[in-house]
Amino acid sequence: MYHRFDAVIVGAGGAGLMAAAQLAGKVNVAVISKLYPTRSHTGAAQGGIGAALGNLEEDHWIWHMFDTVKGGDYLVDQDAAEVLAREAIDAVYELEHMGLPFNRTPDGRIDQRRFGGHTRNFGEGPVRRACYAADRTGHMILQTLYQQGIKHQVQYFNEMMMLDLLLTDDGVCTGVVALDILTGEIHVFHAKAVLLATGGFGRIFKVTSNALSLTGDGCAIAFRRGLPLEDMEFFQFHPTGIYKMGILLSEACRGEGGILRNGKGERFMEKYAPTLLDLAPRDMVSRSIYLEIRQGLGIDGKDYVHLDLTHLPAEVIENKLPDITDFVRTYMGLDPVTDLIPIQPTAHYAMGGIPTDVDGRVTIDENNTVLPGLYAAGECACVSVHGANRLGTNSLVDLIVFGRRAGRHMLQFIAENDLHPLPKEPDFRARAEVSALLDGDGTENAAAIRADLQEAMFTHAGVFRTAEGLLQLKDQLAELRHRYSRVGLRDKSRNFNMDLVETIETGYLLDVAEAVAAGALAREESRGGHFREDFPERDDANWLKHTLVYRTSGGLEMRYKPVVVTRFEPKERKY
Amino acid sequence: MQVHLRIQRYNPEVDAKPYFAEYDVEVEPTDRVLDALNLVKWYHDGTLTYRRSCAHGVCGSDAMRINGRNRLACKLLIRDVGTNITIEPLIGFRIIRDLVVDMEPFFEAYKSVLPFLINDDPAPVGERLQSPEDRQRFDDTTKCILCACCTSSCPITWTNDEFVGPAAIVNAHRFIYDSRDQAAAERLAILNQKSGVWRCRTVFNCTEACPRGIQVTRAIEEVKRSLLTGDVS
Ligand SMILES: Cc1cc2nc3c(=O)[nH]c(=O)nc-3n(C[C@H](O)[C@H](O)[C@H](O)COP(=O)(O)OP(=O)(O)OC[C@H]3O[C@@H](n4cnc5c(N)ncnc54)[C@H](O)[C@@H]3O)c2cc1C
Ligand code: SF4
Ligand code: SF4
Ligand code: FES
Numbered sequence: 001m002y003h004r005f006d007a008v009i010v011g012a013g014g015a016g017l018m019a020a021a022q023l024a025g026k027v028n029v030a031v032i033s034k035l036y037p038t039r040s041h042t043g044a045a046q047g048g049i050g051a052a053l054g055n056l057e058e059d060h061w062i063w064h065m066f067d068t069v070k071g072g073d074y075l076v077d078q079d080a081a082e083v084l085a086r087e088a089i090d091a092v093y094e095l096e097h098m099g100l101p102f103n104r105t106p107d108g109r110i111d112q113r114r115f116g117g118h119t120r121n122f123g124e125g126p127v128r129r130a131c132y133a134a135d136r137t138g139h140m141i142l143q144t145l146y147q148q149g150i151k152h153q154v155q156y157f158n159e160m161m162m163l164d165l166l167l168t169d170d171g172v173c174t175g176v177v178a179l180d181i182l183t184g185e186i187h188v189f190h191a192k193a194v195l196l197a198t199g200g201f202g203r204i205f206k207v208t209s210n211a212l213s214l215t216g217d218g219c220a221i222a223f224r225r226g227l228p229l230e231d232m233e234f235f236q237f238h239p240t241g242i243y244k245m246g247i248l249l250s251e252a253c254r255g256e257g258g259i260l261r262n263g264k265g266e267r268f269m270e271k272y273a274p275t276l277l278d279l280a281p282r283d284m285v286s287r288s289i290y291l292e293i294r295q296g297l298g299i300d301g302k303d304y305v306h307l308d309l310t311h312l313p314a315e316v317i318e319n320k321l322p323d324i325t326d327f328v329r330t331y332m333g334l335d336p337v338t339d340l341i342p343i344q345p346t347a348h349y350a351m352g353g354i355p356t357d358v359d360g361r362v363t364i365d366e367n368n369t370v371l372p373g374l375y376a377a378g379e380c381a382c383v384s385v386h387g388a389n390r391l392g393t394n395s396l397v398d399l400i401v402f403g404r405r406a407g408r409h410m411l412q413f414i415a416e417n418d419l420h421p422l423p424k425e426p427d428f429r430a431r432a433e434v435s436a437l438l439d440g441d442g443t444e445n446a447a448a449i450r451a452d453l454q455e456a457m458f459t460h461a462g463v464f465r466t467a468e469g470l471l472q473l474k475d476q477l478a479e480l481r482h483r484y485s486r487v488g489l490r491d492k493s494r495n496f497n498m499d500l501v502e503t504i505e506t507g508y509l510l511d512v513a514e515a516v517a518a519g520a521l522a523r524e525e526s527r528g529g530h531f532r533e534d535f536p537e538r539d540d541a542n543w544l545k546h547t548l549v550y551r552t553s554g555g556l557e558m559r560y561k562p563v564v565v566t567r568f569e570p571k572e573r574k575y
Numbered sequence: 576m577q578v579h580l581r582i583q584r585y586n587p588e589v590d591a592k593p594y595f596a597e598y599d600v601e602v603e604p605t606d607r608v609l610d611a612l613n614l615v616k617w618y619h620d621g622t623l624t625y626r627r628s629c630a631h632g633v634c635g636s637d638a639m640r641i642n643g644r645n646r647l648a649c650k651l652l653i654r655d656v657g658t659n660i661t662i663e664p665l666i667g668f669r670i671i672r673d674l675v676v677d678m679e680p681f682f683e684a685y686k687s688v689l690p691f692l693i694n695d696d697p698a699p700v701g702e703r704l705q706s707p708e709d710r711q712r713f714d715d716t717t718k719c720i721l722c723a724c725c726t727s728s729c730p731i732t733w734t735n736d737e738f739v740g741p742a743a744i745v746n747a748h749r750f751i752y753d754s755r756d757q758a759a760a761e762r763l764a765i766l767n768q769k770s771g772v773w774r775c776r777t778v779f780n781c782t783e784a785c786p787r788g789i790q791v792t793r794a795i796e797e798v799k800r801s802l803l804t805g806d807v808s
Contacts, residue, residue: 035628038721043633044629053701093698093700099755101713101714102702102710104705105707106707108707109701140717151691182671212628245631330632445618448617493622493672495587495588498616498624
């Protein structure tokens with residue numbers, strides 16, 4: 001089926017819906033999503049959205065910008081971080097005006113809490129900057145934006161999965177091709193402007209806080225189409241995932257006063273981050289946990305430590321962390337009011353992604369050349385405001401600030417440009433991929449390939465990395481790709497074929513995992529979320545630069561582009 | 576441990592009518608029912624079809640009937656449900672395939688209650704002020720994840736296509752009692768129609784079914800009271 005729109009937004013999480021809110025009612029816009037919008041993983045975000053409102057104590061956007069740059073281990077593009085920190089304030093008010101039910105201070109303003117790495121006066125001590133709605137901030141953002149879409153009659157195509165991106169030979173984006181999961185039909189969406197907002201890819205790892213659907217589709221499809229991916233080696237492991245399951249227990253637990261303890265009951269963060277303690281940035285806390293475990297200081301010598309909330313008043317736990325309390329009760333049978341909670345680092349957030357400028361326009365090389373008509377925002381994009389390590393609450397800010405900027409820029413682009421003709425046989429590749437699977441007779445099981453991939457990535461590209469491990473990983477991924485070339489479906493139906501969906505997603509995971517592994521092997525230094533045991537120091541002389549990885553016929557190719565430094569010269573990162 | 580699953584299957588492309596398929600899988604007592612479904616799908620029968628995403632009870636994808644009760648498969652542990660598990664799709668909705676049902680009528684009912692903030696005053700430069708008490712007034716109903724466990728458990732919706740159902744009323748409640756909203760009267764008028772709150776017979780099934788612990792029946796009662804008294808505080 002053929003559709004024509006001014007704008008097509010792929011992904012209905014916070015980034016996609018915030019962009020849609022700018023376009024709705026002004027141009028003809030479609031939002032396509034493989035999930036119902038309210039099922040998007042933005043709804044899982046718990047702790048808060050950072051903005052220097054200063055409702056409880058003095059705060060300034062420039063402090064927020066500094067924390068973002070330092071938290072990102074100076075790999076952040078500072079022009080973008082400035083936009084993020086400045087516009088966060090207005091964007092949060094915009095959400096409030098749309099109806100978002102934030103928690104309130106006694107005088108009726110938006111309440112704010114502490115979060116890791118957010119400080120007053122350039123690192124002096126923690127500051128209350130995270131605006132929140134209990135521990136369901138993401139849920140409220142997603143609901144509020146979806147409600148606005150209903151109000152403004154946005155056209156949603158739900159359970160519609162993008163399979164391909166349409167680019168003309170002269171490098172203009174003209175639309176996307178998608179699979180209607182319900183019927184198995186292929187749809188072509190012809191548009192002047194396309195926004196990719198497909199979220200993260202935590203499912204390349206075995207233990208993750210990410211939804212089963214977070215398989216890096218947008219990144220992988222762009223990559224297959226010859227576009228670069230930026231800084232893919234930087235992946236954040238959040239310190240407090242429920243042991244073995246990976247379900248997230250928000251940093252808000254520590255923001256409200258929670259403490260991490262090792263097997264001896266010691267508050268071990270005193271050793272690693274004497275000023276910010278348990279609220280040091282996530283990469284440092286996750287590494288500290290593993291260092292404790294390696295010294296045999298895990299609980300009973302095992303591979304986990306405890307999150308201790310028992311000293312907090314029961315009302316704080318019940319009222320400010322109600323969902324987390326529910327998760328701990330449901331999934332562990334423990335009560336956070338009285339019990340210590342077993343936790344381990346969990347794969348959480350992709351700092352890297354599709355490179356864009358501050359207006360969400362996708363860029364394709366080290367000179368930031370723009371690809372006309374194509375935009376990206378949210379976790380699938382790399383602006384880069386998170387650099388080598390994202391601060392808590394800054395992803396939600398990223399979605400809202402850059403989703404909004406992308407939407408606004410698209411409006412202007414649509415006004416100024418004509419619709420480009422589609423390439424010939426636009427759906428050829430997508431049809432070929434689907435029919436190869438439906439009609440093929442491969443025997444390899446996608447689920448088994450995926451499980452092996454997740455295990456290999458967790459072992460070799462997790463919190464600690466070495467050249468040896470990454471080389472081994474490279475071989476394992478080549479073997480998995482070989483197996484994938486012989487993958488076979490067990491379900492050959494057309495309608496609602498989730499075997500087909502999951503098999504295609506497994507292919508995306510492979511692409512993304514290769515990009516992560518290649519970037520990690522090439523980068524011979526340690527910075528933020530990327531820690532090489534064989535190169536444990538940050539190396540600004542050689543590595544203060546962004547990685548761009550391309551897929552070429554000869555294999556993966558690396559290029560590099562400079563980091564934008566405006567206000568803050570790189571310094572050693574101490575907390 | 577081994578569990579025995581009886582799962583209702585139906586693929587309208589090939590099956591004349593729904594039937595039950597049986598599977599035995601090895602799981603841990605602390606696994607979720609969703610983990611058991613995934614094991615079946617990934618390693619035993621790739622044709623088994625259901626929706627899922629977050630796997631920890633916050634996205635609302637995997638509502639289904641498990642041993643006769645509406646639950647999220649990802650929020651129910653094996654140790655809490657036993658070793659014989661019967662799984663069926665939500666009732667009251669058209670089956671698309673296996674455990675996947677048609678959610679469109681559910682979302683249409685949701686949309687019919689104007690589920691968005693309506694306030695025509697120009698917005699201030701900063702936030703609109705709201706006291707913590709005013710914010711607390713509608714806190715419970717902000718938690719809804721639109722999973723349909725409640726609506727599908729309501730005996731009135733089984734027999735009456737018109738009833739908007741508890742989930743839509745919960746979402747109307749969320750705005751009616753928000754001090755920043757100005758359209759309570761419009762929403763109350765919608766819920767006063769014959770498809771609205773008066774259909775509800777206060778059976779409490781919905782409250783029991785809600786995986787978010789929302790006091791659904793109480794929310795409906797509050798709306799009824801406001802309709803009778805005209806008071807929306
Ligand atoms: C448990 C958890 C807690 C978090 N807490 C916080 C927090 O407190 N503060 C914070 O700042 N950040 C937090 N984060 C991070 C933040 O929530 C995410 O980075 C952010 O929500 C991503 O939003 P998004 O809009 O980019 O994508 P998502 O919300 O993930 O949405 C992706 C969308 O893309 C669609 N999609 C994907 N592939 C396709 C395809 N092929 N075709 C069509 N559609 C597709 C999906 O259907 C979905 O609608 C948290 C993350 C997790 C996992
Ligand atoms: S209380 Fe009302 S809405 Fe809820 S199940 Fe009973 S009749 Fe249905
Ligand atoms: S009220 Fe509860 S059961 Fe009903 S849709 Fe909302 S979350 Fe689900
Ligand atoms: S998979 Fe999200 S609620 Fe169960």
